[in-house]
Amino acid sequence: MITTILQHDLTRPIFVTGNNNPGVVRKSLLYGVTTEQMDRLVEGFESCSQYMRFTCRGGARLMTQGDERSPSSWYATRSDKHGLQWGDAPPYSRMCSCATNGTCLHNRMCNCDSGEDATDEGVNPYAQLLPVTGLFLGGTTKTSSIEVEIGPLICNRRVSFESVTFSDRNVRLTGVRSLTSRTFDLWLQAKFAHPHMSIFAWESVDSLHWLHLYVQDGKIVGEIVNGGETAQVVTESIYNDGRWHSIYWEADSHGMRLKVDGKLAETNATLILPNAHQWTIGSRTERGLSGFAGVIRSVHLCGEELTLSTIARRDYDKGIHIGDEGYCREGLCKNGGACIDKYDGYSCDCARTPFGGADCSKEYSMYVPSGSNLQIPWQNPAHTNTCHRIAIQTMANNVSVVRSKALFADSTFNMSVNPSGHLTLSVYDGFFFNHKNTEKRWNLSDNILHDIAFCASETSFNLTVDGEPSIHFEGNWTFFQNFNVWTFLDRNYTGCVSRLQVGSSFPLKNPKAARLKHSGKIRFGSCSMDIM
Template sequence: MPRSSGGSVKELCWPGTATYEQSCEAYKHKGNASGHYYIDVDGSGPIKPQLIYCNMTEDTAWMVIQHNNTELTRVHSSPERSQHSAHFDYASEEEQLTAVISQSQHCEQELSYYCRKSRLLNTPEGAPFSWWVGGLDPGQIQTYWGGAQPGSRQCVCGLQDTCLDPDHYCNCDADYDQWANDSGLLTHKESLPVRSLVLGDIQRPGSEAAYRVGPLRCHGDKNFWNAAFFDTEKSYLHFPTFHGELNADISFLFKTTSSSGVFLENLGIKDFIRIELSSSSEVVFSFDVGNGPLEVRVETSVPLNDNRWHSVRAERNVKEALLRVDEFPAATQEAPADGHIHLQLNSQLFIGGTASRQKGFLGCIRSLQLNGITLDLEERAKITPGVQPGCPGHCSSYGPLCQNQGRCVEKTNGFSCDCGQSAYTGAFCHKEVSASFKSTVSITYMLKEPYEVSRNSSVWPSSIYSDMTLRGENISLSFRTHQSPALLLYVNSFYREYVALLINKHDELELRYKLHSGRDVEVLGSRVMNLADGRLHTVTIRRLADTVSVQIDQNAREDFNLTSDVEFNNIKSLILGRVQ
């Protein structure tokens, strides 16, 4: 095929380099907490970035897309109209919505209906009074409700066989003259988002209804975690020829313990494109479009074969080529002024290996995108010898994100931070949920008194408290102190009963129960020592009647029995720190 020279082709602009991450998942794995972020769902592709709220929980990074009415909306009966309709306009554009739903592992949206003499789906046999429209624009009419399955014409109570009237599949279809509701989550991605809603049984006298359509919530970035593990240097994956004649934008993450190997290669008759790890601290992007081989190199100041995730981005257009590794300065290489510009390839695209018999890659490659398209490494790996789908060992890279003694826990796709041994919570154990006490300071939580006691505190008949008696409790707390003795927790009642948890002068834990005002306190002493050592300790106490168990940290559980009484009557207050 004849080649074109630079002077005969219209000058092209540099393809847009992605400035923003493609999902909340990606932002979370850079250590970001909950907040609004620009999401560029297709990287350097044509879809515009969108501002989305990311809710970073302990286990999940949710993308939350709002629409024009997420509030509970009341609908009053009116003989003049037979239906109430609502249309929902989303903050994201259509192609953005479609891309978010497509690349997410899970999406959901609340759909709730509150009713009083207002039927919903008219189950089991009648024509539906209400329906909603969802799915790709313009959407399809749906006649199932939140929590049920598509096509079922049911609400969640019908699915669970818990409806108010067993002859119907929705609570509201019972047509009771009292408030009921049918609520649940829509989770079938092909039916999302909810675009409009029509409510039909609202014209009868006495009919009342309200509805709520929540924001669209999605989590799990299928592109971000799509990975393959190459366990031999001769193994590889192959895909159809890469078509990047004028523009090539390639990005991926890798981790390895090897000092060299080819990440990617595609050949033509003479042309080629290749990205490789040439040494433990250098990545090379090389290609030939007919002007002779060109190379762009990035040498890093840290080793890249440390079995941690590293990012690579290689781009080429008619003017120049660029290579970036992690956050190190990018390297560029200008194209010849009057040379050839078309990259003409015809072989298969090799991932993790090479057709030219160079050393293959040993390790993991993840989130491989070529010109905005993610290659499904996992599916191809399932049918390829020497390559395994997915890649374990994320804590080696992301473990440092877990702060304040939080423990990194491996997951199939990613990690989570276990904050159980920390005085913090949040996605990265970064939100403090503790209080620091001086020796003279305490915090008291007053519990509401029963009305009868407030009115006449001199009369305390036991019948007043019969429904407030505790025959057991579960208590769990964490503490750190150098002081002993020290009071940790004190709970008392209007009957002068109490439970106290403290560290005695020997730095050991004591649990004191006084469940009868006329009897002596019972002291349960733990054998675990040195609890005033300034380290974080966790105590879990469980009582059921006269049986009490205490566990401190990972020590063996200690069991005790009470002898005086088993009822803790009418709790008055809970105190942390010194008793006033």
Template sequence: DRCVPNHCEHGGKCTQTWDSFKCTCDGTGYSGATCHNSIYELSCEAYKHLGKTSNYYWIDPDGSGALGPLKVYCNMTEDKVWTTVYHDLQMQTSVGGSSLEKLSVLQLNYSATMDQISAITSSAEYCEQFISYVCKMSRLLNTPEGNPYTWWVGKANEKHYYWGGSGPGIQKCACGIERNCTDPKYYCNCDADYKQWRKDTGMLSYKEHLPVSQVVVGDVDRPGSEAKISVGPVRCQGDRNYWNAASFITSSSYLHFSTFQGETSADISFYFKTSASDGVFLENLGNTDFIKLELKSATEVSFSFDVGNGPVEIVVRSPTQLNDDQWHRVNAERNVKQASLQVDQLPLEVRKAPTEGHTRLELYSQLYVGAAGGQRGFLGCIRSLRMNGVTLDLEERAKVTPGVKPGCSGHCTSYGMYCANGGKCVEKYNGYSCDCSRTAYDGPFCIKDVGAFFEEGMWLRYNFHSPGTSMKDLVSRTLLSSADPEITAPDLSLNKEELSFSFSTTKFPCVLLYISSYTQDFMAVLVKPTGNLQIRYNLGGTKEPYNIDVDHRSMANGQPHTVNITRNGRDIVLQLDHYPPTSYSLPTASDIQFNSPKALFLGKVIEIGKIDQDIYKYNTPGFTGCLSRVQFNQIAPLKAALRPTNASSHVHIQGELVESNCGASPLTIPPMSAATDPWHLDSASADFPYNGQAIGDGVNRNSAIIGGVIAVVIFTILCTLVFLIRYMFRHKGTYHTNEAKGAESAESADAAIMNNDPNFTETIDESKKEWLI
């Protein structure tokens, strides 16, 4: 029996073939010849770099290991991704009827096993879990002395006698650490034993103790004693395994680890980056058996091994150079049925194993990463090296190894493309981040709109120069060109500018944006009484401002519109929404210098001195609607108003600014196609949504009740329709006739079509006779 022993892993079903066996992996979450490879990513961090957005995803923290996949929520709105795992304990759960002899135990059931959560916390850079004790005459830790009345149980079923906001070994609450408890004699608010409601809350952030699996309460048995417990989900940030890397700086340098255990099934995956044309990635030897991965040339990666049947080599050839100092991914697998090798997204190379012969890979030496046995070693960087689901700690071993340095540089060469809209990629020791400070966008990839809703009469002014700011600093921050950085503000001039923003409104006319100057120069974007857009330039040299009228359609239709204006000297390029860019030129008599820019106005112009008549006329009552993505050269006035920055001192606001993206279409990284994306889950299908409480058994009971009601209503409607149809056709016969009817007297739409369309035919009975039975 070729299925004994069963080589199909992770619950795969084994069936025999004529000369071998076959594994069916449906529904296991794994794939491959022996159901060895997880079809899910290892972490939320990995999904982020596939261009995914915040949502529920399946992850498999140990890859091909035994833990299995779990569903988590990935929050990707910050630089580092948050992974969230939920439980079923209701927030503000009331506790009563306990005593020191008979304690109340609250059990937390998570949407994952403790081992799965432990895998997440172990690889994370930081984890936290909120915990709260709301009390009335119910003591918590009984500090500063005595045995605690309440404690919580964490990983490995260990009891912990500290509370949120404190740390291990300190029997205190957050107020005891901060020395602001209600009663200074105690280290927890609840320990004062007041008859009024008090609370002790905070974050548990020692990740080696998380998650909370139980909360044991012991002081709610006295008359008048009450307590309410809240425990939030486990939240972890970052993925140390994903960025765990080492740089090999000499050709003879290497790292060594314990012998690789992969006798009948082995998988190896890693990323590499190099400018060298060849080198050994890793190697492990036995008496005659061996396994090796190497860069054979600038375009070839080789996977070779011997299990006793003679050496086998699989080579993947790339049409482009692999020594381009960009990250490339390698996946190699070997099992009793076949061996395979894949580099990046190139076609998978597969070699079938012989039906007879040796199948066990027996290795004895240490595993060498880099040079070994006098061979030319690898020069470059390797990261996220995983072997059979275990990540090798390259960084820790590199700290004590000559010729190898922990971490890698140059992440921006491969991932800098993700920093959109002018965001700058910033190198980090264990990754990269996007600096969005000089853009009108926010978020980890600079793709989140920053905008605000303006009510009638509201306005925002951004002063290009504020008291106490040197002109040199101003020029360096905003890139407003000037030949002499030491000149005074009124002498500054521009010969080019870039302006972009998005808006939506239903009221017109109005002034969307206005840039004033210390002279009579100005630039304005208006919505005219016709609803059309107009751009006005007045740079001097002409009697009247130069106007650009955009007559595509009304812009005051409540829909978001995007405006991009670029001027370089006399040439102006305007792009509105999806329309092709249009070029314009200032009149020959016009000056090309925007002299002494003073301030930028949004919503309404509040300026001292003479104002253009049309601007003055359209300025009342002001703009009502939404503005977002506003950027003038390197200045983002709305972002400066809504996000605390060094430029915030330049902003003055009249009215209350309410943040909004104006319904503008979000700029996202192009998603993978459905055919190549097996991981995405719609939020509607997520098992553990969190809206202040976790749901037991992965099912939202309220949603289930609502769904049941909807199902009953739909069933009732369908039954009603069936009865109506039967009633309407109760006099219809069941035999066919050959009689024609006119369209005017047709009783149904189908009959009218048949009478009016000579090409419409109807199949009738072969016998045209009528029979009376």
């Protein structure tokens, strides 16, 4: 939540005593902004508030001074009206916060109308009364006093900055504003994933002339149509990546400039801006799925904030939501696939997994009969990574599962299944150390699929079996990145293999890119044990 705090120059409470008539002690509170700026500030937030404290001693009163029982002190609002309430009491009610919950001394409307030494305080939540721009204090004598404290103006949830999510490309938000100047500019922030859609349009009354900001092939286009002439400015980069982008579009009689994330595209031409009337965020036609799907915020049209969240709350549409509310949820994409939010739907990116399919649940497997050969004779350097994975299903034992070596070093790696069906690891770093270990908790020759993953780092080596921690070595394992020759499943192996990952490549999913070579009666596809 965005919070803005505006301080004034009354840094300490003001103390008043002595013979003073009501309201004669005056103090202006200066905030360093103009009245117009103050109006725009307060109106630009969903809520604003200000702390107020009035402490009385010696019989001083607040709302019932003298025989007239009129206020002794009050404050001025930004519209120069008298604020005749204190704290969160209703506007102009001549009450204090304690009256709203029945806790005032002697059942008065304010504690400081009881004649006792007391305090009335609270937080004023009424934007029309804020901020306090002046104090009019008095009603004291030589034996009585008052002390007044006013806190800073605090505003929350800036409505122009508040995100609005469009989850239906047939919905829109609209408003009316005339283009009266010779210069047009639009500034907004948005994120989206679709490569084609409309973001913003500003049309004439007859809908024959317009300014239009849209996405085409992932690029952002600013277009002006007027008098039968069309002018466009197009970005070079593609922006439908689901990330936030800052977009500024400007046009005048000399041309157009479109800046996205600081990168400028421009066109120089003599332009006549159309007499625009109605602006639209989203679909121009409310059909055809041509509108916006994504999140948008901080929209400023010709310097004026478009408070989309306020409009969305007033004219609620089921395809428009306040906040950054995407479509992706946990579990939509399986096996580590990344959910790509399109806001009116989603897709799964399985590129960094050994799986495929719409939800990354598709297995890429291979049946490997005895006598087969499966290897990567030289790994693509671009695929070098120190994390690897293989899943096997077999009844064979005393076979190698993964062997690797470095073309330009002496380091070796061998992961095998011993005669007892247990996983055995033997690693030589090429210099001094041999690492050996056997995992006896699992029988890998039990004709059940077992998923083996291992990663090496500067500090350790870690291997898991079926997601459970298994073999662990401490030490510097950076030599692991030198391995670039890989051999899988020796000639005595019979069974299935799947989920193969070698660094950042997936040989069963994309054999050509991974440089996978194979021979024998290998069968790609289903890896059912019925084949065996």
